[in-house]
Amino acid sequence: xxxxxxxxxxxxxxxxxxxxxxxLGPDGRTPxxxxxxxxxAAGERGGAPVGAVILQARADQFLYPLIQSWPxxxxxxxxxxxxxxxxxxxxxxxxxxxxxxxxxxxIPLSETDVPAVQAVLGKEGLFxxxxxxxxxxxxxIKAVPDSPWxxxxxxxxxxxxxxWRFRAWALAxxxxxxxxxxxxxxxxxxxxxxxxxxxxxxxxxxxLRQVEAGYRTTLLSVGDAIIVTDASGHVTLMNPVxxxxxxxxxxxxxxxxxxxxxxxxxxxxxxxxxxxxDRVLREGLVVGLGNHTLLIxxxxxxxxxxxxxxxxxxxxxxMSGVVLVFRDQTAERRHxxxxxxxxxxGQALAKIGDMSAIFRAAYAYLPQxxxxxxxxxxxxxxxxxxxxxxxxxxxxxxxxxxxFPPLLIAEDLPLEGRKRALVTQQAVLMEEMPxxxxxxxxxxxxxxxxxxxxxxxxxxMVVEGxxxxxxxxxxxxxxxxxxxxxxxxxxxxxxxxxxxxxARLLESLRAERDALAEQQALLRTVLDNLxxxxxxxxxxxxxxxxxxxxxxxxxxxxxxILGKTARExxxxxxxxxxxxxxxxxxxxGQPILNREERIVTRDGAVRWFLSSKVPFRDASGRIIGxxxxxxxxxxxxxxxxxxxxxxxxxxxxxxxxxxxxxxxDLDLRVRLANKAAADSVRQAPKDLVGRHCYEIWHGRTTPCxxxxxxxAKETRRPEEGEVTTPDERVWRIRGYPVLGEExxxxxxxxxxxxITEKRRLEHERALLQAQLQQAQKxxxxxxxAGGVAHDFNN
Numbered sequence: 001x002x003x004x005x006x007x008x009x010x011x012x013x014x015x016x017x018x019x020x021x022x023x024l025g026p027d028g029r030t031p032x033x034x035x036x037x038x039x040x041a042a043g044e045r046g047g048a049p050v051g052a053v054i055l056q057a058r059a060d061q062f063l064y065p066l067i068q069s070w071p072x073x074x075x076x077x078x079x080x081x082x083x084x085x086x087x088x089x090x091x092x093x094x095x096x097x098x099x100x101x102x103x104x105x106x107i108p109l110s111e112t113d114v115p116a117v118q119a120v121l122g123k124e125g126l127f128x129x130x131x132x133x134x135x136x137x138x139x140x141i142k143a144v145p146d147s148p149w150x151x152x153x154x155x156x157x158x159x160x161x162x163x164w165r166f167r168a169w170a171l172a173x174x175x176x177x178x179x180x181x182x183x184x185x186x187x188x189x190x191x192x193x194x195x196x197x198x199x200x201x202x203x204x205x206x207x208l209r210q211v212e213a214g215y216r217t218t219l220l221s222v223g224d225a226i227i228v229t230d231a232s233g234h235v236t237l238m239n240p241v242x243x244x245x246x247x248x249x250x251x252x253x254x255x256x257x258x259x260x261x262x263x264x265x266x267x268x269x270x271x272x273x274x275x276x277x278d279r280v281l282r283e284g285l286v287v288g289l290g291n292h293t294l295l296i297x298x299x300x301x302x303x304x305x306x307x308x309x310x311x312x313x314x315x316x317x318x319m320s321g322v323v324l325v326f327r328d329q330t331a332e333r334r335h336x337x338x339x340x341x342x343x344x345x346g347q348a349l350a351k352i353g354d355m356s357a358i359f360r361a362a363y364a365y366l367p368q369x370x371x372x373x374x375x376x377x378x379x380x381x382x383x384x385x386x387x388x389x390x391x392x393x394x395x396x397x398x399x400x401x402x403x404f405p406p407l408l409i410a411e412d413l414p415l416e417g418r419k420r421a422l423v424t425q426q427a428v429l430m431e432e433m434p435x436x437x438x439x440x441x442x443x444x445x446x447x448x449x450x451x452x453x454x455x456x457x458x459x460x461m462v463v464e465g466x467x468x469x470x471x472x473x474x475x476x477x478x479x480x481x482x483x484x485x486x487x488x489x490x491x492x493x494x495x496x497x498x499x500x501x502x503a504r505l506l507e508s509l510r511a512e513r514d515a516l517a518e519q520q521a522l523l524r525t526v527l528d529n530l531x532x533x534x535x536x537x538x539x540x541x542x543x544x545x546x547x548x549x550x551x552x553x554x555x556x557x558x559x560x561i562l563g564k565t566a567r568e569x570x571x572x573x574x575x576x577x578x579x580x581x582x583x584x585x586x587x588x589g590q591p592i593l594n595r596e597e598r599i600v601t602r603d604g605a606v607r608w609f610l611s612s613k614v615p616f617r618d619a620s621g622r623i624i625g626x627x628x629x630x631x632x633x634x635x636x637x638x639x640x641x642x643x644x645x646x647x648x649x650x651x652x653x654x655x656x657x658x659x660x661x662x663x664x665d666l667d668l669r670v671r672l673a674n675k676a677a678a679d680s681v682r683q684a685p686k687d688l689v690g691r692h693c694y695e696i697w698h699g700r701t702t703p704c705x706x707x708x709x710x711x712a713k714e715t716r717r718p719e720e721g722e723v724t725t726p727d728e729r730v731w732r733i734r735g736y737p738v739l740g741e742e743x744x745x746x747x748x749x750x751x752x753x754x755i756t757e758k759r760r761l762e763h764e765r766a767l768l769q770a771q772l773q774q775a776q777k778x779x780x781x782x783x784x785a786g787g788v789a790h791d792f793n794n
Contacts, residue, residue, distance in 0.1 A: 001023070001024075001025055001026045003021075003023045003034075004020060004034050004036070004054055004056070007020045007034060007036045007054075008036050008052045010036075011036040011038050011049075011052055012049045012051075012052055015038060016038070017035065017036065017037040017038070018035075018036045018037075019033065019034070019035055019036075020033060020034035020035075020036065021033070021148070022059055022063075022081075022083075022092050022103065024103050030058060030060070031058070031060060031064075031092075031102050031103055032056045032057060032058045032059055033056070033057050033059060033063075034054055034055065034056050034057075035054070035055040035057075036054050036055075037052065037053050037055075038051070039051040039052055039053055057498075059092075059093070059102075060102075061491055061494055061495075062346060062491060062495060063093070064093050064102070065491050066339070066342065066343065067079045067080075067081055067093050067151075068093070068094065074155060074159065075159060076135075076137075076155055076156035076158075076159045077153075077154065077155040077156075077159070078096040078097075078153075078154065079093075079151060079152070079153045079154075080093065080095070080116060080151070080153075080154065081093045081144075081149055081150075081151060082116045082119055082120065082149070082150050082152060083120065083148045083149050083150065084109075085106070087108060087109050087110075088106040088107060088108055088109065089106065089107050089109065089114075089116045089119070089120050090103065090105070090106050091103075091104075091105040091106075091107075091116065091132070092149065095132070097132075097133055098132070098133075105132060107132060109121065113129040114129060114130060114132065115129050115131065115137065115139035115141060115152050115154055116131075116132070118141060119141045119143070119150035119151075119152050120150060123141055124141050124142055124143060125140065125141060126138070126139070126140055126141075127140075127141055128157070131154055135157075136156065136157040136158075137154040137155060137156055137157060138154065138155055138160045139153065139154035139155075140152075140153045140154075223241065223327075224241060224307065224325050224326065224327045225239065225241040225242035225244075225245050225246075225305075225325070225326050225327060225328070226238070226242055226324065226325050227242050227246075227253075227258065227261070227262060227323075227324040228312070228321060228322070228323050228324075229258050229277050229322045229324070230320070230321045231281065231319055231320055231321055233257055233258050233259075233275070233277045233278060233281060234255050234256065234258070235253045235254055235255065235257075235258060235261055236255075236321065237250070238250045238253055238261075242326075245295060245297065245303055245305070245326075245328055246261055246262060246295070246297055246298060247297040247299050247301075248261050248298055258275060258277045258324070259275050262275075262295065262324070263295070263296045264294060264295055264296070265293075265294050266292060266293065266294070267292035267293065267294045268292050273293055276308075276309040276322075276324060277309055277324060279309070280309045280310065280322045281311075281319065281322060284311055284319060285311070286308055286309070286310045287308060287309055288306075288308040292304070293305055293306065295326070303329075303330060304328070304329040304330055304333050305326045305327065305329055306326065306329050307325050307326040307327055308324075308325060308326075309322055309323065309324040309325070310322070310323055310325075337368055338368065338369045338488060340368075341365040341368035341369050342365075342369065342488075342491070342492060344365055345361065345362065345364075345366075345495065346495055348361045348365070349361060349362075349495055349496065349498075349499040350499075352499060352503070353502065353503055353506045354503060355500065355503045355504075355507075356391070358496065358499045358500060358503060359390070359391035362375075362377070362471075362492075362496050363375050363393055366473065366492075369485075369488060369489065369492065370457070370473055370480075370481065370485050370488075370489065371473075371475045371477065371480050371481075372473035372474070372475065373394065373395050373475060373476060374392075374393070374394045374395075374453055374472075374474035375392070375394075375472070375473055375474075376389060376391070376393075376470075376471075376472040376473075376474075377390050377391045377392075377469060377470070377471055377472070377496065378390055378418075378470050378472065379500070380409075380422055380468060380470070382466070385408060385409045385410070386406040386407065386408055387406065387407040387409060387418060387422070387469070387470065388404075388406045389401040389404035390469070392404065409422060416428075417430065417458065418458050418470060418472075420458075421458040421459065421460045421470055422460060422467050422470065424460075425460050425467055426460070427457060427458065427459045427460070427486035427487070427489065427493075428458040429455075429457055429481055429482075429483070429486060430455055430456040430457070430458065431455050431478065431479050432454070432455070432478065452476075453474035453475065453476065454475060454476055454477055454480070455474070455475050455477060455478050455479055455480045455481055456472060456473065456474040456475070456481075457472070457473050457474075457481040457485065457486055457489065458470050458471075458472055459471045459472075459473075459486065459489045459490060459492070459493040460493060461493045461494060461496055461497025461500070462493075462494055462497060463494065463497045463498050468497050468501065469497065469500070471489065471492070471493040471496060473489070524547075527545075527547040527548075528547050528548040529548075530547060530549060531549060532549055532629055532630060532632070533546075533547065533549045533550035533553050533554075533609070533629065533630040533632075534546075534549070534550060534627070534628070534629050534630075535547070535550050535628050535629075536616065536625060536626070536627050536628070537565075537582060537625055537628070538624070539586060539623065539624050539625055540565070541565045541566065541579060541582040541583060541586065542562075542563050542564060542565055543561045543562055543563065543564055543565075543569070544562065544563075544625065545558075546558045546561055546562075550630070553599075553601070553630070553632060554569075554599065554601050554602065554607075555601040555603050555605075556569075556602060566578035566579040566582060570599070570600070571600070574598070574599065574600060578597070581595070582613065582626060585613050585614070585626050586615065586623055586625070586626055589615045589623055590615075591613060591614040592611075592612060592613045593612045594610055594611075594612055594667075595610070595611055595612070595613075596608060596609070596610055596611075596633070596637075596665070596667075597609050597611050597630075606634075607632060607634045608632070608633050608634045608636075608637035608638075609630040609631065609632055609633065609634075610630065610631045610633045611628060611629070611630040611631070612629055612630075613626050613627070613628040614626065614627055614628075636740070636746060639740075640665075640671075640746065640747060655674050655675040655676075657674060657676060658676060658753075659676060659751050659752060659753045660674070660677040660680055660731070660750070660751065660752035660753070660754075661673065661674040661676065661677060661749075661750070661751055661752075662674075662677050662688070662749070662750045662752075663747060663748075663749055664693060664709065664747065664748040664749070665747060665748075666713065666745065666746075666748070667692070668692050668693050668694065668703060668709065668710075668748070669690055669691065669692055670688045670689050670690065670691055670692075670693060670696070671689060671690075671747070672685075673685045673688045673689070677752075680697070680752075680754070681696055681697065693709070693750070694707075697725050698725060698726060699726055704723065706721065707721075707723070707733075707735070708720055708721040708723075708733045708734065708735040708750075709733065709735035709748050709750050710735070711735065712735035712736055712737045712748060713735075713737055713748055715737075716737050716739065716743070716745055717737065718734060718735065718736050718737075719734075719735045720732070720733065720734045720735070721733055723752075728756075729754055729756045730754070730755050730756045731752045731753065731754055731755065732752065732753045732755050733750060733751070733752050734750070735748060735749070735750055736748070736749040736750075736751075737749075
């Protein structure tokens, strides 16, 4: 999509990894995050990237489930993830009360009574306002460090204060009832009528009993545990929840000191915690229990609890007792531990690229989420329809997976157990395990202590819509797993599956990298042992490779030239000329073959190379660089120059030769010409040097057909022939090869004599001869005719 493409371009431009923000994919429905990292050629970490790799993570599979979880049951509570976009606040996650609005719902920053708006404006901590529905809420706001995100945890005011309102109304009802009773008694006394006084007193007592009965019923019906003590700290009342948690019945606890019924200690220090009733009686204030408080039940159970104690006062304000309200936090703690384990597992899997390490990391955190004395990960092959065990542990000890036969998921198998999990991509609860082949007999436990698994949970690992395997957990207990645990393990299995896919990809990339490195090493060895210079340049003409011969020929080290163009490596016109030649090859795709080049090395030495450059293309045919190879012809060139210098003394002699004389290189470029050759085209001899012979005398761009000089180059012996130039002059050409020490052709020589007049005279002579022959024929015919006439007359 556009945001990922922009991130790729930025990562390549800035040469560093980047994270994309949370955004919708091309389908407009799937929210995801992306990590983009530039890729480099082997050994080129400091150079320009050759591409980029993108890792995308779907937020609805790993981020939203963590955000949407809530530590306690609630009908209105939710956590929001938001960020600022312009003058609006954008909601990033799915909303509990407006499903499907992730990355779509926006609220203007002008609505400052919305907690999400306050978050992006910089507020942190508690805030009361209205949420996106317009409902009054209590919210806690926190910025996510090192990100543009903000977390808003909120709950409706009605739900947040419902329990305290209930308690307040209960106490208010009790107080009102008491006041009514007192008022009724006072009225009876004022009347002075004993009978009516007694009757009113009885009615008041009945009303008081009714109020007390209602109060008792209310207290006994509350979902939290409640213990009421008198002013001395002795228990007067307990509700059934308190009885269940403490292990004391109401009758047994009545009159006992609270410290005996309600022993508590610190979960962290294991030291006794001050009796909250004593503190209330001493301070007369509402006090709360500290975090990590354990209640030691009568049977020795340790139960994490939380809540508070409050004084009970009579109508005069005198403290008459204490009410202690507390609740069991076991489920909350278990849920929190699971969330922490899920978070830790996700972070661990994100850092692991090794398959066995993934399996071990998964088992390190799974026992904190579900009961799993036996743990198995199996991988599914869609082509062969087989499920194979990849890793197994029983009671913490690895099992030999080679003893686990592959399971064929055949079409005729019933849609149950593992097959059901694979096909439906839904977790399957096995409350009773089979004890016969088919699904397999599940025997777990250490050697010598085998036990049968009584229940299991099969959770498919789904990656990009494909089931790649199963996460299996088994327990010795029947019915050990719930639908809630199945739902909790679904994202865990998907995370493990994604980590396995990534590990496979990394393994494949490592294998390709090793194979590529081996090929590069082989190629480098070959290149460095070639006697001729070989180099490679990128699409901008920068050096990316220079073999040992190339470095030695130019007097540099490879690390000094990498990333530099010819303009930077060679001074002045030489560098510019080479650079323009490189650009010509890169832009047109036309190779340059056997071009003689003059190079000045770093130490000032002049070297001559016969070089070729060809374009280098990728798989799509796009030109991404060029490859060049050179052959040092300095010795040959110097020998040729020496030959030319020695011939200067003969120039006068050559200039007095009536025939045309020219000395060529192997490309038919003139290196020396006499005056007769220059006069033939009305130019000076120096103006011919460096130009091709076929250009000078024939006005062509390619060599002449059946050229005697070219034939001499090919046959390595003198050749002769006639050539007619465009001005209709006729030349007799003699071509001679100049051979080196080893018999190779190093140059060419041409002698040419104009024979136009000679051929004209020969042609005229031939015409006259033909005319003479014709006249002689006519004379003979005349004589013959006369003789015939004479004979006829006779």
